[in-house]
Amino acid sequence: MAKKKTMLLFYRPINDRLSTRGTHEINENIAPQYESLDYDICENTLMRREEDSKGDKFVFRKRIARWFVFLLIGVVTALIACCIDIAIEELSSIKFRFLKYYVDLCMNDRCMYIPHLYWVATNIVPVLIGTILVTYVEPVAAGSGIPQVKCYLNGVKVPRIVRIKTLLVKSIGVTCSVLGGLAVGKEGPMIHSGAVVAAGISQGKTTSLSKDFHFFNYFREDHEKRDFVSGGAAAGVAAAFGAPMGGVLFSLEEGSSFWNQSLTWRIFFASMISTFTLNVILSAYHGFPGQLTYSGLLNFGAFPNISYEFFEIPLFVLMGVLGGVLGALFNYVNLKLTLFRMKYITKKWLKVVEVLVVSSVSATVAFAMIMMIDDCRPLGQDPTKFPVQLYCGDGEYSAVASIWFQNPEASVRSLFHDPPGSHNPCTVGVFFAIYFALSCWTYGLSVSSGLFIPSLLTGAAWGRLAGMFLEYLFPNAAWTNPGKYALIGAASQLGGNVRMTISLTVILIEATANITFGLPLMITLITAKWIGDLFNEGIYDLHIHLSGVPILGWEPPQLSHNIFASQFMSYPVVKFNCIESVARIVDTLRDTIHSGFPVVTSVHDPRNQQTEAGTKLCGLILRSQLIVILQNKIFVENKEEWMGKSITLKLFRDAYPRYPKIEQIYVSELERSYTVDLRNFMNPTPYTVPLAASLPRVFKLFRGLGLRHLPVLDNRFELVGIVTRKDLAKYGTNH
Template sequence: MDYADENEPLIVERRRGSSTYGSDSRIRTSEDTIINEISDQNGSGFANQTNGGAKTFVTGSRDVLSAKYESLDYDVCENKILLDEVRSSSNNFLVRKMLARWLIFFLIGVFTALVGVAIDIAIDKIATVKYGLIKQAIDECIEEDCLYKPYLIWAGMNAGFVLVGAFLVAYIEPVAGGSGIPQVKCYLNGVKIPRLVRLKTLFVKAIGVVSSVVGGLAGGKEGPMIHTGAVIAAGISQGKSTSMRSDFRVFRYFREDHEKRDFVSGGAAAGVAAAFGAPVGGVLFSLEEGSSFWNQSLTWRIFFASSVSVFTLNIILSAYHGHPGELTYYGLLNFGHFESLNYDLFELILYAWMGAVGGLLGSLYIHVNYKLTVFRMRYIRGRWLKVIEACLVAAITATVAMLMMFCISDCRSLGQDPTENPIQMYCGDGEYSSVAALWLQNPEASVRSLFHDPPGSQNYLTLFVFTAMYLGLSIWTYGLSVSAGIFIPCLLTGAGWGRLTGMCLGAIFPNADWVDPGKYALVGAAAQLGGVVRMTISLTIILIEATGNINFGLPLMITLMTAKWVGDYFTEGFYDLHIQLSGVPLLPWEPPAMSFELSARGVMSYPVLAFSPVEKVRTIVEALTSQTYNGFPIVERVQPTKSGNGDIAAIGKLRGLILQSQLIVILQRRTYVYLETKPDNEPPIPLAEFRNNYPRYKNIKDIYIPEEEMDYTIDLRPYMNPSPYTVQDTASFPRVFRLFRALGLRHLIVVNESNEVVGMVTRKDIARYRAKSNGALGVEELNISDKL
């Protein structure tokens, strides 16, 4: 291949079809991976057929990765300016940096707790007024036969509150929808989720959670607290806010993806700790479900942030509820004190059976919600439709509750009433409706009622219908354009059928002292939640800390493990399934079992666009304008040669790797030298300049470069990483996968035996290969689309 100018970018022709897949990837090698988007006859989705030999995908498919998701640069660029800064750093600077880390984690814990307290108090105040009005209307209309009035008040208030949250999510910040746990999990895995940790997202999340819970939706605030903690951690650690366009000029040396990831891990853990009063559970949650990278010092700092979060929240909520100094409100979700959680050895069989039931019901939950999510992706695509659907579900929730209260007569004596203001409905004097007691309070209070109500507080029909209705409503609710999590709906549903199980056991063994409906409600809640989210270690510790009884750890562990095993047999985990539907290139913990037949040469992208150590401005500008690649190898200027073991041309001997963001800052600063001038005459750009531009760098189109400067040259050697990670083209796929997974890479350069660049491997190149579904052996290759 001939080059008119030796300074032109090196790019090798390919003989097979090509398609670019975003800035993390190069040009693929197979024509059958090109994906075209075509409408079906109804105009409602995408047809699953071929178009001129190219594959097409169906909206909501789990077999397509989205090209729009980029990776984060977790790998630290050890270039000359970084090493010079480290060598010149004094001991005092290193000590200040270490102390700053601990200070940031302390602030993460405090502010996460403060936001959680604000959300909890707002829900408590508004819900008290709301349910007070509904109860008053019911009491006034029960004898005048005008129950339609309290129903209209109830449905109208639900729809009104949800309208606020749905509008904010649909029109202001869609990434604030749901619990945010899948998105945070992707971020910590190394995937850049746009606008995930912005301050605007936090405001929408907080207001949305309040409106969703007060609006009566089958959702909770505990899951969104994890996202809230992540946003707070990202904001504090960077010392600036992009949403507010302000820079507080602090913590600048933490402005890089690697440092930011560690703080976000701590924020997610602090959110769990604040939600359940479980600092150890928060650390384990961040380890089990979130972070892909871990070390001992990070563990200590995250535990510190989680403990600070629990302590701060406990002090404020205890004072708010009239118990200052007692520290009895250690989490937003308070399970209450269990007098006894003793168990006999033979009960472990019952707990395993309940875990299996939880796994089955969790699989049902996931499967139906998956079908509903696909339906939404195809048909409910307009923002106004999303808002209408959310309000409709809120109104139907009130309708279901009112119909249950009207149709089911379950009266109990007032002495057993678990609520502050009992509703009599059609019960006799001195009695209250246990159905109304379940519905006319926040879901967290209903969970505590099912855990601690005395035996006989509800009949069989009440619990069966309530559990079935709430399960259906929770399935319908998740995926709406609102901010709400699934922890509380799963706990409440599981507590319902778990207490029902305890009542049945009590009827079979009337004189058995080991039968406690509240205990079985706890086991059912654990089984249902474990069957949906498929967490074991962290959830066991969270429930132990929330109940304050470590002796019940073994039953909970057996229940959760059984729920996971049974659930995994039928469906994938809830969060993993939604991540697949979003097309996020998430890397699992292990490579596909049968992937040893693949090699780096088989999965890499080529040809590679590369630069010389000293490159023309024109060449760099044209490359950044025409391509969206994130990383560019720096190679010696040699003639491309054919490799000895294939038809892929080697570009040149590797000298280093430079990132697109670094090139943008270099061009923005206009640090040019003439070709005939020695590069050493121009001092390199200080590292602080790159940190100040992080994380949103300018687009090349926004940088003006005069034509007379286009022939200047730039010495890239001070800025490039001279020792990037590489792999031989003969390396197996599992080896390449483990390098990506363990090191958090964004690029992996493929070289031949002569250290000449032959290709690049990126996250999408790795994520597109996965184990075959339905238990079949082998590896399947996913498609990539820029339409998703």
């Protein structure tokens, strides 16, 4: 489409696009491989025909099917969580029992290098398995998966994020990462695992295994799948922390961009089922069948008697400030490490080597700390299943070794509940510094890993240190409980890293079974978020932006009402006529990477026959729809061949979500001369905006309605441009 010089003068010339953007910095780091999801429902002729043919029974059956799918999501997510937890528990027990045996054996023989080498070996072997799976089999399984799930629920199609293969690699990988002694946790990846479970069950098929079970066909659409993935993410949180309400709020606060009330009930149902199923299985596994005392993978332990005084609130605020500063420092250092990795550690074998180096260093530093710090405690206070005597006297154990000779979750629980005097301030302080550095170095490696536990453990360490300091200043005060301040420190550090407030508060309340401590937690988390936001974004947002994902925040850029659609729209527009030739459709799909095409018809101005014909917008059609049309040969000229077939939405749902590429579609020379009537397949009522629409108005349409394409019309209601998510994401948003 040729540019019309006169049509944009009233709204500022297109040639001045860059000069009129004011102080808004344009982000050109938008990766081309990310496409948007089609959350907007296509109300075409096929959809209306299907709706007319269905009765109340179908509507009722579909409603029941939704609840049944959410039930299955909760059960299966919990089963996966149990498998991961039991595998880590059993294998870790073998590992630490083995290491304890050699430490005790070599204690008096001056051969302590042997348990050190064994420790390094028992770290490297499982970590090697995990990193090879992630690096060579499914790279999208790296990390916790929370940033990717957040992008998916925001409307961005992240390749391979909800594949069965991804789930398998994620489950095995996180088990190996925790077992290998890395500063990671298994709770964060459960959110990604729940999302994959939801996506697979709700579609009734698996594209990874090329298996179609031929049920739940009517849920094979992006907007339906999004709702189920929201429930899967919430079920993952519920399984990880035993916090069903926290799961719902997490999905609302950090995940879904679009929400409705009926979805809230279904997601809460899935979260409750997930918590209950996991509780039943783990309670039986730990020898307490029927007692339901293991509601989540991370068991903080109850704080039944915890309380606070009014004068402690300023102390909680100060800890929130410290958590915000430390969180910002963590994010900054990790950002620099990630940039270094993106620049220099690009080969797959280098990624594997880096993981092995970090694993070896983790074991070496921990062993050096155990050897160098003399912190002996009476055996009656040992918080670990494998107390190590080392250089302590008879009837004593090494408190330093007890922190390292257990899983990170157990160490968090120890710092929360160990009685006063169980830890030396030097031990806790050195552990904090070491674990802070290790967790910062570990996040971003090519392994499946979670950030929640490292953040909680780091915060619990400096929080308990703060409690011990207060206990020293006020030795006879009843309110100086080190465990209480360990909890505040853990919340503050996690909040400073990820910048979560409401959902994290509820998660911690549910995990600790103490609602009276909700206010201090909320104050601490809000303070940590505010302070952290002064320096940089949360860790998940930083990694999302480094990946070049066109994610849209909650609010449009500030002071952007003077930026109009004419300045950021894409033009000229690649478009089709209502009845288009097969040759042009095929050639256009091969020559462009566009995912949506306006459908237009030419119109003349009856008042001035000398003017060029304009283009009146008739609808919008997607690349995926055109692919299915070409694949099934739905051409006007061979109407007799396909009229006997059932041309319904089932054709498009069966191909969803992995549509063939245009190169895989064979079209003969004769068929190239045929035509396609696009009117039955296009969306005849797409949302549109005028040229004078401001960026905030366009942003709210995209964010609130889940749009992928937004045609722009001039003052004669003719098509002049189109806005996509990437056009908006270049301006940045307010999170």
